[in-house]
Amino acid sequence: MSVLKTINAVKQPRVKLEFLGVKWYSKFVQGEPAGPSVKEVYGPINKRMKKELSEIQTTLSVDRFIDLDRSIGNYFVDPDGNTFLDTYMQIATVPLGYNHPAMLNVFKDQSKLKYIANRTALAMYPPSNWAQHLKRILMSIAPPDMGYICTQMCGACSNEQSFKSVFIWYNRKRNGGRDFTKQEIETSMHNKPPGCPNLAILSFWGAFHGRTTSSLSVTRSKPIHRLGFPLFEHWPAASFPLYKYPLEENVRENKQIDAKCLAEVEDLIQKNEKKGWPVAGIIIEPIQSEGGDNHASPEFMKELQKICKKNTIAFIVDEVQTGCGASGKMWCHEWFELPTPPEVMTYSKKMLAGGYYHTQEMLPDKGFRIFNTWMGDPARLFVLEAVIHVIKEQKLLEHVRKVGDYTLKGLTDIVKEFPNVLHSPRGRGSLIAASCKDDPTRTKILTNMKKKGIIGGSCGPTSIRLRPSLIFEEKHANIFLDIFRQSVKEM
Ligand SMILES: Cc1ncc(COP(=O)(O)O)c(C=O)c1O
Structure with a gap:
């Protein structure tokens, strides 16, 4: 499939992604849930998988497994069905969210498959x-x-x-x-x-x-x-x-x-x-x-x-x-x-x-x-080609600046509300952070956030950072800000 056809697929995705029966909607990826939902932060299936992996590999850094069939857009779904709004996106690596049709479609083109088979x-x-x-x-x-x-x-x-x-x-x-x-x-x-x-x-x-x-x-x-x-x-x-x-x-x-x-x-x-x-x-x-x-x-x-x-x-x-x-x-x-x-x-x-x-x-x-x-790796290059086309087609740079400003403004308001806990909100585009008064406070906030369905990242001695995908929208920012505020309040 040509890249242009791939772009069309973004607008009218043919990839059908089942998602827990929740209604799908999103400007960028079809099929996102309306919000996060967590039953048990570390559920039994996740625990079993971790135990099994630890028999052959260190799992000391493993937080949770990801169900790649059910994760979609800005949402990370784990094997127990917990659904998180992912603002950390695999350590800042996922450009268009999970299972973006433009990326999935790359290897429907038979000629590209040869680059995977014959590296x-x-x-x-x-x-x-x-x-x-x-x-x-x-x-x-x-x-x-x-x-x-x-x-x-x-x-x-x-x-x-x-x-x-x-x-x-x-x-x-x-x-x-x-x-x-x-x-x-x-x-x-x-x-x-x-x-x-x-x-x-x-x-x-x-x-x-x-x-x-x-x-x-x-x-x-x-x-x-x-x-x-x-x-x-x-x-x-x-x-x-x-x-x-x-x-x-x-x-x-x-x-x-x-x-x-x-x-x-x-x-x-x-x-x-x-x-x-x-x-x-x-x-x-x-x-x-x-x-x-x-x-x-x-x-x-x-x-x-x-x-x-x-x-x-x-x-x-x-x-x-x-x-x-x-x-x-x-x-x-x-x-x-x-x-x-x-x-x-x-x-x-x-x-x-x-x-x-x-x-x-x-x-x-x-x-x-x-x-x-x-x-x-040429195979990765062809997936990047789809990413670049979506960035251009959907004017994602402009989008990232707009949503970034919106998110940072919301974060700054929360910092002002809790001056004894938070300080120094800062950001450029989607690269947004704020500092906590100390490391234990940061850990508690991140743990609270996870229980409420947000995956966030830490950085430096006391900071919390956001590294969302480029298709993070204002509606996702609102969910993040709401849960972040509650997580700080409950400290
Ligand atoms: C700025 C920067 N440089 C280099 C690296 C190393 O990249 P990798 O983990 O792919 O080796 C990282 C990883 O986090 C990074 O953030």
């Missing part, structure tokens, strides 16, 4: 017309002036590989692109310089960039992610600007915070240079997500980019969590109006697989340097 090693044997597929899909949403793409599978490996692109670029700048010396070749096998040079990536306290060794070295959100693993000791971390809210009442103070953090970045760059570990790249999230939904100002981002340019350092923007429309623009860093593109922008989550856009300078000069067997 090829993309960097060695790409399928015919691969460039056309990439141009039609990924390059159609490339950030301005970022003309190159490297496809990957997940967020961590996208960051990990992008660091290698940055190091290759940095070495080329340093040594004029000469070939490797005998000494470099020999020392490289012993993890020693000059073959494995002392180069660093600078990140920010509170950052989350993934769990592979380099990505984890720049992840600074929680000790539990890092404890017991050997990491790069000389990779520095600077303070991320943590603003006082409301922003309009704290302009001068927040500007001072920006200036202090930027001075710290410059200082760390100098110190690392002296130490013999020059900084080759700086990685930052447009909104520090896992670390607490910390928003840096556009001015901060512009100044940070200037520091990178001044010191010949690559500017790496991690849009794994903020990309694909979640902020109300396709890429959250577009809000910053940077004068030139970052050298690298990584993505995953709502993009369904991972990868990074980059500038021409970041291309490697030898084969197999930025490489793994799959290098992404």
Whole structure:
């Protein structure tokens, strides 16, 4: 089926989804229930499934199983039939809600099925017309002036590989692109310089960039992610600007915070240079997500980019969590109006697989340097194609901005009502959060919410975050706000 036909299917879905006999209605996905309903938060079927899984796999992080046949749109249904309004959406990964017909229909097209059955090693044997597929899909949403793409599978490996692109670029700048010396070749096998040079990536306290060794070295959100693993000791971390809210009442103070953090970045760059570990790249999230939904100002981002340019350092923007429309623009860093593109922008989550856009300078000069067997997944790419068409067709970016503003306003009113419990409501598009007075309070609110049928997320030391799908509507926001308010009130 062509994508256009798929789009038509969105308006008049042919996919029939039974849903607990509840009447179906929604602007975007047919078949959503009118609201959540919870019988027993952790029901007997869920418990049995967890026990069975724990016989062969750790289940220490498993909250509940999802019934993929009955989950629909913004609603997560578990095997016991509990129905939750999902404002966390599989850790911020579901772009169009569950069982969106446009996504389900992708593989009704027989020619696409072949890409599932015959997965090829993309960097060695790409399928015919691969460039056309990439141009039609990924390059159609490339950030301005970022003309190159490297496809990957997940967020961590996208960051990990992008660091290698940055190091290759940095070495080329340093040594004029000469070939490797005998000494470099020999020392490289012993993890020693000059073959494995002392180069660093600078990140920010509170950052989350993934769990592979380099990505984890720049992840600074929680000790539990890092404890017991050997990491790069000389990779520095600077303070991320943590603003006082409301922003309009704290302009001068927040500007001072920006200036202090930027001075710290410059200082760390100098110190690392002296130490013999020059900084080759700086990685930052447009909104520090896992670390607490910390928003840096556009001015901060512009100044940070200037520091990178001044010191010949690559500017790496991690849009794994903020990309694909979640902020109300396709890429959250577009809000910053940077004068030139970052050298690298990584993505995953709502993009369904991972990868990074980059500038021409970041291309490697030898084969197999930025490489793994799959290098992404064409099947995911075709599902993304449907997602992109729905985003455009349904004007979802505009929709996300509108519903985001509405939700944030409602949340701000609740924060004002409970000033001893909540503070600092903040958001861009669907990326919305508020902080609680402490961690136990947050846990209680989230538990109350779950009992009443809302799946929510936490982030940072005391915050609650929303990561709904792009088809979250005002009517869903009303349900969320009502239950959130009750959950705080009952504290
Ligand atoms: C900003 C950011 N970068 C990277 C990652 C790592 O992505 P993945 O879990 O797909 O490896 C995450 C995951 O939450 C993230 O939020």
